[in-house]
Amino acid sequence: MGRLAVAAAVAAWAVPVAALVNSVVPDPYMDEIFHVPQAQRYCRGEFLVWDPMITTPPGLYYVSLAYLASLFPGAWAIKVAEAFDPLCTTALLRSTNVMMAMVCGVLVHDLLLCIKPGIGKRKATAYAIIVALYPVHWFFTFLYYTDVASLAAVLAMYLFCLKKRFWVSAMFGAISILFRQTNIIWMLFFAANGAITYVQDLPVSDYVSHKNSILTDKSSTEVLNRDNTASAPGLRRRRTNSSITQRRVVSGSTNLHISFIEEVLDISFKLWNSKSKVLLHFTPFAIVLVVFVAFIFWNGGIVLGAKEAHVVSPHFAQFLYFGLVSAAALLPLHFTPRRVSELFRGCAKNKTSSSLAMLVALGLSFVAVHFFSIAHPYLLADNRHYTFYIWRKVIQAHWMMKYILVPIYVYSWFSVIDILGKSQTRVWVLSFVFAVALVLMPAPLVEFRYYTIPLVIVVLNSPIIGNCRLLALGSAYTGADLFTLVMFLFKPFHWEHETGTQRFIW
Incomplete structure (x- = not known):
C-alpha cells in the first residue's frame, strides 16, 4: 500500500505540472536541444548517428524507446523506424522522466524500510514523497535530462545490494552507467560496503581457525544468552552481531569502543579469510568495472562528446x-x-x-x-x-x-x-x-x-525527522518548487544560436 501511495502522490503533482510545462515551453529547452533530437534519431532507427555535443551514454534514449513501445504496442509491432518517428515528440519524451520520478519515489520508500526497519510504512511513505519534492530532482522531472533516470538506476542498485542480490544489483549498476558515467563510483561504493556487510554476516567459524571457532561459539552463546538475544536450542543463532561485538568476544576484551584502525583491520581480516566467497558473489561488479575501464581506453576519456568543455x-x-x-x-x-x-x-x-x-x-x-x-x-x-x-x-x-x-x-x-x-x-x-x-x-x-x-x-x-519538522521541510520544498516553476515559465531569457550551442545575453 505504501508503494502505491507514493506513486499516486508523485503522479498527482507531476502529471498536471508536466502538462503545464509542455503547454508553455513546448520546444526543447537548455540541454534538451541535444537530447531530444538524439532520441528522435533513435526513434527513426538511426542508432549509428551521434551528436558530438552529448557527453553521456545513450541509456535514456533506450529507456524512452521501451517506454514508448509500452504506450503504443501497435506502432512497435508494425514498423519501428517509420511508426515511432511521429510519436517521439518533446512532450512524450519528457514524460519518460515523469515515470522515472514515480519509480524513484517507490525505491526511496523501499530503501527506507530496508535501512531503517523501525520507521514504519506511513513514515516511509511521507519521507519518499518529501524526497520526490526535493527542488532539483523535482525540476528535472519535467525536462528530458538523464538525471532522474540515473537516480532511479542507482537507487535500484543500492536496494538490491542491501538485499544481497548482487547479480541484479550489478546489472542495475551497468544500466546506471549508461545514463551517467560517474555512477561507476557509486557502484564501487555499494559493492565495497556490500562485501563488508556480507562478511560480517557470515558465521564466525568461516573466518577463524577451528580451535578459536569452538571458543568463539561458546563465548558468543554466553553473551547472547546474557543479552536475551539468542534463539532457542536447536535453532540457528541470529547473525546480527556487529563486527565490533564479534571481535570483542574473540579477544575477550570488554571495551565497546575500538579505534578506526582496529575496525579496518577487523574488516580486512574477515575479507581476506572469506575472499573466495566474496569473489564468487561480487564477480558481476568486477565484470562491469573491467568493461568500463576498457570503454575509457577505447574512448580516450570518460566523456563521449564536448571533451574540451568537460x-x-x-x-x-x-x-x-x-x-x-x-x-x-x-x-x-x-x-x-x-x-x-x-x-x-x-x-x-x-x-x-x-x-x-x-x-x-x-x-x-x-x-x-x-x-x-x-x-x-x-x-x-x-x-x-x-x-x-x-x-x-x-x-x-x-x-x-x-x-x-x-x-x-x-x-x-x-x-x-x-x-x-x-x-x-x-x-x-x-x-x-x-x-x-x-x-x-x-x-x-x-x-x-x-x-x-x-x-x-x-x-x-x-x-528520522519528527513529524512537525518533516512537514516544515516538505512545505519549504514545495515553496521552492513553486518559485522555480514560476521563474521557469514566466522569466524571459534571451540567447543566440552560435555554432550549434547557445550563447546567452545578460
Whole structure:
C-alpha cells in the first residue's frame, strides 16, 4: 500500500505540472536541444548517428524507446523506424522522466524500510514523497535530462545490494552507467560496503581457525544468552552481531569502543579469510568495472562528446559546495541551535583531536577556495541556472565572500559526517566521503543536479525527522518548487544560436 501511495502522490503533482510545462515551453529547452533530437534519431532507427555535443551514454534514449513501445504496442509491432518517428515528440519524451520520478519515489520508500526497519510504512511513505519534492530532482522531472533516470538506476542498485542480490544489483549498476558515467563510483561504493556487510554476516567459524571457532561459539552463546538475544536450542543463532561485538568476544576484551584502525583491520581480516566467497558473489561488479575501464581506453576519456568543455579539473571547492547544499537540504537536522550546541559539545569531549581536525579542515578549505574555485564558461553565461545567480550575486559579491563561507562549508561537512556516523560505521562514512570527492572534484561545472544522488544517500542514512519538522521541510520544498516553476515559465531569457550551442545575453 505504501508503494502505491507514493506513486499516486508523485503522479498527482507531476502529471498536471508536466502538462503545464509542455503547454508553455513546448520546444526543447537548455540541454534538451541535444537530447531530444538524439532520441528522435533513435526513434527513426538511426542508432549509428551521434551528436558530438552529448557527453553521456545513450541509456535514456533506450529507456524512452521501451517506454514508448509500452504506450503504443501497435506502432512497435508494425514498423519501428517509420511508426515511432511521429510519436517521439518533446512532450512524450519528457514524460519518460515523469515515470522515472514515480519509480524513484517507490525505491526511496523501499530503501527506507530496508535501512531503517523501525520507521514504519506511513513514515516511509511521507519521507519518499518529501524526497520526490526535493527542488532539483523535482525540476528535472519535467525536462528530458538523464538525471532522474540515473537516480532511479542507482537507487535500484543500492536496494538490491542491501538485499544481497548482487547479480541484479550489478546489472542495475551497468544500466546506471549508461545514463551517467560517474555512477561507476557509486557502484564501487555499494559493492565495497556490500562485501563488508556480507562478511560480517557470515558465521564466525568461516573466518577463524577451528580451535578459536569452538571458543568463539561458546563465548558468543554466553553473551547472547546474557543479552536475551539468542534463539532457542536447536535453532540457528541470529547473525546480527556487529563486527565490533564479534571481535570483542574473540579477544575477550570488554571495551565497546575500538579505534578506526582496529575496525579496518577487523574488516580486512574477515575479507581476506572469506575472499573466495566474496569473489564468487561480487564477480558481476568486477565484470562491469573491467568493461568500463576498457570503454575509457577505447574512448580516450570518460566523456563521449564536448571533451574540451568537460576536462577533468581539480575543482576541490565543488566538494565544499556539496557539504553546504546537503546540510541545507536537511535544514531541521543541521541548522538549529540545538544541533550546533550538540556538535560543539561532541567536539569538546576530545578537544585535542577535534581542534586539530577543525584546523586542518579549515586550512584545506581555504586553500581549496582560493586556488581551486573554477568558474566554468557555462556557469558565467547561462542565466537560466540558479548557480549563475549564486555565483554572481553571492560568491562574487565581494572578494571576501568566498572566504567568509568557508566556516559554513566546514560546519556543514562536520555535521553531515557526525549525523551519518550515528547510523553507519566509520568505514562506511569514510568511503562515502571519498566517493563524493571522486564524483564531484573532477567536474569543472557547478551543477546542483550533480549533487542529487549523494544527497539522497545522505537522506536515506540520516536520523528520522519528527513529524512537525518533516512537514516544515516538505512545505519549504514545495515553496521552492513553486518559485522555480514560476521563474521557469514566466522569466524571459534571451540567447543566440552560435555554432550549434547557445550563447546567452545578460
